[in-house]
Amino acid sequence: ETVMTQSPATLSVSPGERATLSCRASQSVSSNLAWYQQKPGQAPRLLIYGASTRATGIPGRFSGSGSGTEFTFTISSLQSEDFAVYYCQQYNNWPPFTFGPGTKVDIK
Amino acid sequence: QVQLVESGGGVVQPGRSLRLSCAASGFTFSSYGMHWVRQAPGKGLEWVAILSYDGSNRYYVDSVKGRFTISRDNSKNTLYLQMNSLRAEDTAVYYCAKDAGGWPTNLYYFDYWGQGTLVTVAS
Numbered sequence: 001e002t003v004m005t006q007s008p009a010t011l012s013v014s015p016g017e018r019a020t021l022s023c024r025a026s027q028s029v030s031s032n033l034a035w036y037q038q039k040p041g042q043a044p045r046l047l048i049y050g051a052s053t054r055a056t057g058i059p060g061r062f063s064g065s066g067s068g069t070e071f072t073f074t075i076s077s078l079q080s081e082d083f084a085v086y087y088c089q090q091y092n093n094w095p096p097f098t099f100g101p102g103t104k105v106d107i108k
Numbered sequence: 109q110v111q112l113v114e115s116g117g118g119v120v121q122p123g124r125s126l127r128l129s130c131a132a133s134g135f136t137f138s139s140y141g142m143h144w145v146r147q148a149p150g151k152g153l154e155w156v157a158i159l160s161y162d163g164s165n166r167y168y169v170d171s172v173k174g175r176f177t178i179s180r181d182n183s184k185n186t187l188y189l190q191m192n193s194l195r196a197e198d199t200a201v202y203y204c205a206k207d208a209g210g211w212p213t214n215l216y217y218f219d220y221w222g223q224g225t226l227v228t229v230a231s
Contacts, residue, residue: 089218096169096170099155
């Protein structure tokens with residue numbers, strides 16, 4: 001099973017600042033990595049797939065990069081609606097498809 | 109617009125069974141693979157199962173193999189999860205999720221999710 005880890009567990013950021021989240025895979029997942037946003041009481045929402053491609057309707061302030069085992073997700077200028085938990089998910093080595101434990105982005 | 113609406117959750121005793129349903133609309137259901145993903149209270153996301161567009165291929169996470177069965181009725185645009193021999197550790201919100209790829213190739217990430225249905229396994 002491919003184990004996904006994310007860091008940091010919590011990131012405190014002021015509105016307007018940049019947020020950078022990391023995701024690491026225990027073995028190569030090529031570029032088969034997605035990022036999701038989840039707000040309290042809501043379902044996850046797809047933000048990024050293919051490590052760097054924004055999903056339909058996702059604002060340009062969200063971006064992803066990386067391949068193999070190391071990935072980065074960036075929010076260039078945090079808006080109030082961006083405070084949430086972010087999960088990475090690999091879909092290269094399956095079953096099972098696996099998620100990271102999440103990074104909570106909260107208000108500094 | 110794509111809609112996925114789960115139902116069937118509730119409180120159930122350990123060892124008992126429950127069947128979840130996911131009613132789909134707004135897309136050609138019969139052309140897409142579908143998944144179940146769960147989230148224990150206060151925890152992260154765990155993929156549970158996938159079923160191909162035509163129901164011919166299914167895979168599960170090890171922890172539910174032999175206990176859960178994923179199925180679909182394309183004439184009713186509905187996905188199911190039959191859960192038997194339930195355990196306390198199955199307590200979670202269960203989401204159905206649409207695979208982003210259509211026939212003939214799944215993409216294996218999830219572009220639409222339902223709002224989830226809560227399953228609580230407790231005596």
